[in-house]
Amino acid sequence: MTRTTHRPGQQDPDPSTLHRAFVASLTGTALEWYDFAVYSATAALVFGRLFFPSANPLTSTLLAFSTYAVGYLSRPLGGFVFGRLGDVIGRKKVLVTTLVLIGTATLLIGLLPTYSAIGPAAPVVLVLLRFAQGVGVGGEWGGAVLLTSEFGDTRRRGFWASAAQVGPPVGNLMANGVLAGLGVMLSESQFLAWGWRVAFLLSGVLVAFGLWIRLKLEETPVFKAMEAAHSRPEAPIREVFTTQPRALVASILSRIAPDVLYAMFTVFILTYATDHLGMSRGSALTTVLIGSGLQVFLMPLAGALSDRVNRRKLYLGAAVAAGIWPFIFFPMVAAAGHGRWFMLALGVIVGLVIHALMYGPQAAFIAEQFSPRLRYTGSSLAYTLAGVVGGAIAPLLFTALLGTFHTWQPLAAYIAVTAALTVAGVLLGRDADHAEDAEFTRSLARAEAQTVATR
Template sequence: MLRLATASLAGTAVEFYDFFIYGTAAALVLGPLFFPSFSPLAGTIAAFATFGVGFVARPLGSVLFGHVGDRYGRRPVLFASLLLTGVATVAVGCVPTYASIGMAAPLLLLVLRFVQGIGLGGEWGGAVLLTAEHAPAGRRGLWGSFPQMGPPLGFLLANGMMLLLTATLTDAQFNSWGWRVPFWAAGLLAAGGLLLRSSLAETPQFKALSESGERAAAPVAEVLRGHWRLVLLTAGALSSGYAVFYSVSTWALAYGTEVIGVSPTLMLLCVMVPVAVKGLLTPVAALLSDRFGRRPLCLAGSALAVVWMFPLVALLSTGEPVLMSLGFMVALIAFVTMFAVIAAYLPELYEPRVRCTGAAVGYNLAGVLGGAVTPIVATALSGGGRPPWGVAGWLTGVAVLSLCCFAALPETRPRPTEAKDAGRPGEEEQPARV
C-alpha cells in the first residue's frame, strides 16, 4: 500500500504542478505578454479565461479517461493522462508571445491549456481509484489521502520555482524567459512520474469485474442514466472547495500584486505557507473520516467556508503579510476538511463498474464552477473598490451551495463490523444509494 500510495501521490503532484504553474503565471505575467492591447484589469481577466479553459476541459477528460478506466483498467489511465499533461505543459513554455506572432500566441495558449485540462481530468480518477480500490475498508480514508496530498505538493513545487525565479531575476529577465523555466521543468517531472508508475498493478476490484464479465459497456451512458442526480450533487458539493482554493492561490495573487501593491515574492510566500500546512493536515482529516465518517467532515468544512469568506477578504485587503496569511490559513483549513476525505468518499458513492467515470466527472464538473469561474468573477468584482465585498459574497454563495449538497449526500464510511469483514485490500462493501 505504501508503494502504491506513494506512486499515486507522485503522479498527482506532477499533474497538479503542471496545472498550477499556469495559474501562477496567469496571475503574474501572462496578461501583459499575451494580451498587451488590453488594460491591466482586462488582460488579467483574459489570462484567467485561458486558465479557466483547463477546467472546462477536465470533465471531457473524465469522460474520455473514465471510459478507459471502467472498460480497460485504472492502470492505463495513469500513464496516458500524465504523458498528455506533461507534453502540453512543456509546450506552453515554448509558445512565442503576442509581440512575436500576434493573435496566434493566445490561441496556442488556449489549445494547450485545453489539452492540459483533458489530461488532468483523467488523472484524478485513476490515481484515487488506484489507492481506494487497494486499501482496506477501515483505512480507505487514510490511504486515499495520499493522492490528495499531491495537489498541495504540486502547488508548492510550482510556486516555489516561481518564487525562486522572481527573487533572483530582474523583472526584465523574468518577463523575457524566466517564466518559461517552470514549464520546461515539467518534462523532467513527468518522466520521473512515469517511471514510478511503471511497475504498478491493476486494482483487485477491476480484475474481479473483468473476470466476471461485469464491466460497463458504455460507462458514460450508465452514469447519465442511473447516477445523474449523484453526479450533480457531488459537483455542487465540491464547488466550494475549488472556489476557496483558487481564490486564495490564483485570484489573491493577482489582487495582491496589482491592486494592493504587494510584491509578487511576498504574495507567493503568504500563500505557500498556508498551502504547506494544508498538505500536512490532509492525512489528519482523512484519519478523522475513517473514525467519524466522511459526511460530517465535509459538512464542517463547508460551514466554516460559509462564515469565513467575508473575514478572508477583509484580511486580504489589509495588505499585511501576517493577516493575509491568517485569512488564507483558515480558508484552506475549511478546504482540507472537505477535500481530504473525497478520495474515499466519491469512490464509495459509485458502484465499481462506473466508478472511474462517475467519480471523476462529478469531481471535475465542480471545477468548472469553483475553479474556472471564480478567478474571472472575482477579478471582475474586485475592480470597483477595496475591500472587494462582492468577491466575499460570491464565495459565500458557492459555500452555501456546497453545504446544501453535502447535506443531501449519504454517509458511506463502512461500519466497524463491515470494515473488519472487508479488511483485506480489494474487498468491497456496497456503495451508498442517493
C-alpha cells in the first residue's frame, strides 16, 4: 500500500480540499481542451470554407490548420508570462486569469462574422482570437498540474497530477459529442451557416462552472509556505534557463511525441477519414468520441500505474509503441474493406491508449524534473515550447505530406521521428526525488517558524 508522505510544518489537507483541487484542475484543462478540440474539429471540417475560401480545397484546409498552429505558437508567451507569475504571485490567481482569457476568446470566435460577411478581416480576427486562446493555455497547464500535486501525497503524484491530463479527453469528448450531436440534428447547410457557432458559445457555461470551483479553492500549501518564508523566486525564468537546462530539454523532448500522436488520432484523422477513406463526418467524429471516452479512465489509471512502477520506464515503453503503431494502423485500415469503420475505430483506440500511457504520467514526470520552487515556470516553459515543435505543426505537416506524396508512409515516418525524440528526452530526464521534496518543505517550515519567532 502507498505510504502517505507528511509535510513537516504543514497541515495535510482534508480529503474534501484535495478532491476540490482535483476537480478544479480537471475542469480548467477540460475547458481548455474543449475550446481547442472545438476549434480543431471545425478547422478540419468547416473553417477552410468559411474563413479561407479557395478554389482548391487542400489550400483552404492548409490555411485553416495554420490558424490551429497559431494557438500553439502563442503558448510560449503564456508560459513565460503566467508561468513566472505562478511562482511569484500564486497558483490560484493565475489559474483564474487564464480560465477567463481562454473562455472569452472562445465565446468571441462563436460570434465572429465569416469571410463572406466582412472579407479579409474575418480570418485576421480569427487568428488574433486563436492567439489569445494559446496564451491562456500556455499559462494554464503548469498551474493545473501543481494545483493537485502540491496538495496531494508526493508518492501518489502520478495519480493526483493526472487530473490535468484527464482534461484533454474530457474536453475532446464534450467537443466532439456536441459537434456530432449538431451534425445529426442539423443539415449540412445549417451546420455551416450557424450550427458550428453553438459549440463555441457553450463554453460560457464551462467558464462559469470552472470559475466557481477555482475561486472557492485555497492557495496550495507549498506556495503559502514559500510566501510566508519569503522564498519566492525573483527571476524564475532566468533561473530555469541557467540552473536547470537539462531538466528543461528533457521535459520539452518528452512532450513532443504525445502531442503529435494526439494530433493524428483526434484532429487529422477527421480529415483523413472523410477525404481519403470516404467516410461521413459523423462516422469519423464517432471514432474520436469512443477513444476520448476511454481516455477519461485511462489517464488516471496510467498516472496511478506510474506511481507503482518506474515512471520513466512506463513512459519510455509507450514512446517506443508510438513510433511503431502508425506502421500497423494505416495498412490495417486500408485493407479493411467493408469493415473499415470498425478497423478505424480500433486503430484510433489503440493510438489513444498508447498516448494515455505517456500523457497520464506526463504531468508528474515533468514536474519532477524541476526543483519545487521553480516548478510552475519550468513546467509551463516545457509545455509551451514543446507545443511549438510538436502539436502546432503536426496537422499542417500531416496534411502537406499526404497532399504531396499521396501515401501514408511519410506520415508514419514523421511520427516515428518524434517518438525517437521523446525516447531521448525520457532517457535524459530523472526519476522522482521524494527526499528533495521533503527537504524543501522542511526548509520552508523552518524559515516560516523563524519569521514568526522574530515578529
